[in-house]
Amino acid sequence: MGALTAAAILFGAFFLLLFAGVPISVSLGVAAMVTALMFLPAGDATYVVGQQMNVGIESFPLLAVPLFIFAGTIMNTGGIARRLVDLALVAVGRVPGALAHTNVVANTLFGSLSGSAVASAAAIGSTLHDRQKEAGYDPAFGAAVNIASAPSGLLIPPTTAAIVYSTVAGGVSVSALFMAGYVPGILMGIVIMAIAYVFTRRQGYPKLGRVGAAEAVRVFLRALPGLLLIVVVVGGIVFGVFTATEGAGIAVLYTLVLSLVYRSMSWSAFKDVVTRTVVATGIVMFLIAASAGMSWVMAYTGIPGAITDTLLSMADSKVVVLLLMLVVLLAVGTFMDITPAILIFTPILLPISEELGMDPVHFGMVLILAMCIGTMTPPVGSVLFVGTGVSGVSIEQVVPRLLPYFAGLVLLLLAVTFIPELSLGLPEMMGLLEE
Template structure:
């Protein structure tokens, strides 16, 4: 039986189960096992799939995922978001539509610390919603800015998306991925701010006034302990002081200490944070385990090699191949969350990317950025639904306001795809590329 038949069984079963409402992780596991049964006896298929699922999560580097999730949940409940918003408002106060720019800066700062687009959209959006309403902002516009900028934290380190990709790609350097995400992540925020600025000027949204030097210094000092986390964790990982997993442990210890200093988390709140972390970790780890089984089945049946050969035979121009991959990733991102998408499509598209001379770090950033756009689009769009809920505005009202941001971010995705220096320049300068 050829790879094409195996691919039809594997992906056919997966999508049928997915659209039937079965959770992604369970759909992955069942589809992988069903495909393995076509090629192997029952006992062998059961043993191999079980073994591969265990191997998939038996990784020291993946221990960073639950630790970063824990640190992000602590920060979301530790009063840090409010301090970052105050600092962002000082920075954006003299620009028309200052609260919209504050939203973007707040998401860039908090998202990079929490590593979660959903947490960032909820924390920053809920902090600013009331004030935007008082100053006459269109709720759909405010929600669209929050949605479009919330995913910057998936690129700006420390980010669990880079860690998951590193594991899926065969231990691509986390340090290089962290540094490669800075410029695209910042550009993502700049694109959203530029579009928000044009809209705010057209509708004459107010500035927030100039902060006095004393007020600016006070806001900076209040936010500084949270900002130091980026320097400590990212700096420590990049310069080899500790591994990504050890850095995640440092982040947990630091955020716990900060919450105790701020006296912003009770014992009851801590238990709720720990419970949410365990629940989220279980979901992510089971996804990784199930996708490891699928990766083995694909490798065993030769699916990635067949897809690579087929795509290269259809289009021999590098630009066309890159455009096809980006198009597929954009479509996938509309109905699949970022973690399973990275785990499923890395083993499929990475061989193609390397075959046409694309650096694995560059491909990882393109993949993550494409998935960022998926978080803001229906039907899955986790950030879209969280942000519209926080802003108390229907999705159908937000989508038209979101379209200019979406178009701008697609152009950014194409720029990052076809201009490698945007992602590889910084890690290259620091000697992190192999």
Template sequence: MGALTAVSILFAAFFVLLFAGVPISVSLGVASFITALVFLPWDDSTYIIGQQMNVGIESFSLLAVPLFIFAGNIMNTGGIARRLVDLALVAVGRVPGALAHTNVLANMLFGALSGSAVASAAAIGSTLHDRQRKAGYDPAFSAAVNIASAPTGLLIPPTTAAIVYSTVAGGVSVSALFMAGYVPGILMGLVIMVIAYVFTRRQRYPKVERVTVGEGFRCLLRALPGLLLIVVVVGGIVFGIFTATEGAAVAVLYTLVLSLAYRSMSWASFTDVVTRTIVSTGIVMFLIAASAGMSWVMAYTGIPGAITDALLSVADSQAIILVLMLLLLLVVGTFMDITPAILIFTPILLPITEEIGMDPVQFGMVLILAMCIGTMTPPVGSVLFVGTGVSGESIERVVPKLIPHFVGLVLLLVAVTFIPALSLGLPGLMGLLE
């Protein structure tokens, strides 16, 4: 009865505050404190919640989050997006609907470098928007392709989503999570490309003029320094040369030197990058601190165990449990961003998946992919709003074009959930799984 009371108070308070317009981090903290007061005296509740919030962000590995945010912000203003678009255009320029495929490939490359779906949607979308319009592409279709492909960078490493999940899940290997993200991330891009190919074949969108070998080589050379960041950072982390936090510091230094070499960053733009990094870091860290308080309340009142027992008693089939979990995550993704969703639902769902035999690394990929889909769906999809804003199209026109992508990505999510090799195969081959 204690767990039932606690879960009722906790989530009722959280959703009331959330729908009242209170910021999600504040809603988490206040809901946790209210629930703690039901079971503990005022002094104990105040002390313990405050202590747990402090402990939640007192982690060396979490230092990687602001550093990767900093590196991503530097890339946004460092002239890297244009070089990646040119390289992607060389790679897929002869395919029907080449600019749509260029958008997908450029988002995969830039998203992997920046680690931000919103940054990818803004940078790549704005770079290709005028070119697509002049080529006769339907702006709503172009926006849909950009929105659907921008979140691929949340799966393809290096990604802060994997670092946050690793911390919340109790030290799941960041190296294993990074390697696990490659296949689902690449498959996500390929699914969107296939759907775009079918549409562009019907519309007879043009190919791009053939590029000479020399021009293609020059595009590769211009983009190669940016691409090497993935090799340096991910390779260094996976092979134990440095930790994820040290890799993030290397990423900051590398992107800063690269931007200076490109002469694309002024002192004014650098101060703007620092300011945006400080603001983003404050938001993320306060979210993590507040969720640490909520995690303690849930553990103290036995909420995860009670939810696990209830779900296992209702459904004795592993397949049914996984389908129910996917439905929950897809619904959650429609109104919650990826970081708070990971922070809130990892402590609840991870014990259930471990009980039915799912590896924590695989669950991390399922969770992140489900939240990637959520970023492109209304009513609170952050990438949806950025993508439509860049294109100048209304959400009402773009959403119907997104439906085929949504269906394809949901099918991919089901595949990643029920085929462990899609996420565990690569880290398993590299000996990164425990």
């Protein structure tokens, strides 16, 4: 039985289960087991797949994932969102359509701190919704800006997406990935602001009143403790003071102390935070375990190599192959969240990108950016559903408003793909890329 046949069985079973409504993690595990049974005796297949699932989560770097989830959940209830919105208002309040640009800046800041696009869309969207409504903003327009900008924080460190990719890709430097995310993440925010500016000028949405110097300083000082989290955690990881896992532990301690200083978390709220963290961690870790079993089956049957050879044989041009990869990633993003997409498609597409001469750090940024775009697209875009929910508008109303942002972000994805310096410039300047 050949590798392409194995691929047909594996992905056929996976997508069949997925479209039947089976959870992604269960679909991954069952598809891996079904395929393994085609190549190995039942006892051996059960033992090896189960062993690989255990090995997949037996990783020190992966301890950073639940810790960053914990820190992000604390921030969602710790009063940080309001302070970041106030800071963003001061920064872009004099631009026409100030509340829309505030939404973008606040999402970028809060998303990078919380590590969750969904949490950012919910926290920032709900905070600004009433103000935008009072200022006469079209609710569908406000929702579209919120949805399009919420994933930008997934590129800017500290981000669990980079940690998961680092683990799956075979120990790619987390420090390099963190630095590589800054320029694409900031450019993502700029692209969304530029498109929003065109619409806000056309609709005549107002600027905000001028903020005095004393008030601006007060707002900045109120937001500064939250912003320092990025400096402490990312700086410590990049400069080798501590590992990503240790940095995640420091993030938890820092956010706990901050919430106590702000007096924004009661004991019952803290218990709720712990419960939500445990549930989210269980989901993510089971997903990683199931994907590890699937990755082993793919490696054992030679699926990645067969797909690489097939795709490279379809076109002689590097540009054409890269464009085919982007089409696949954008299509995957429409029905799959960022973590399972990274876990499933990194072992398949990373070898292809390396054959084409792409640095693994560069490919990681392309992959994460493509999946960020996917979170805002139907039919399964998680940020799309959360953003419409907090804004009280339907998906049918928002999707047409999202199309210009989608087009702009696809152009950005092409730029990041074909201009490696956009993602590799900073880590190379800091000597973080492996020779």
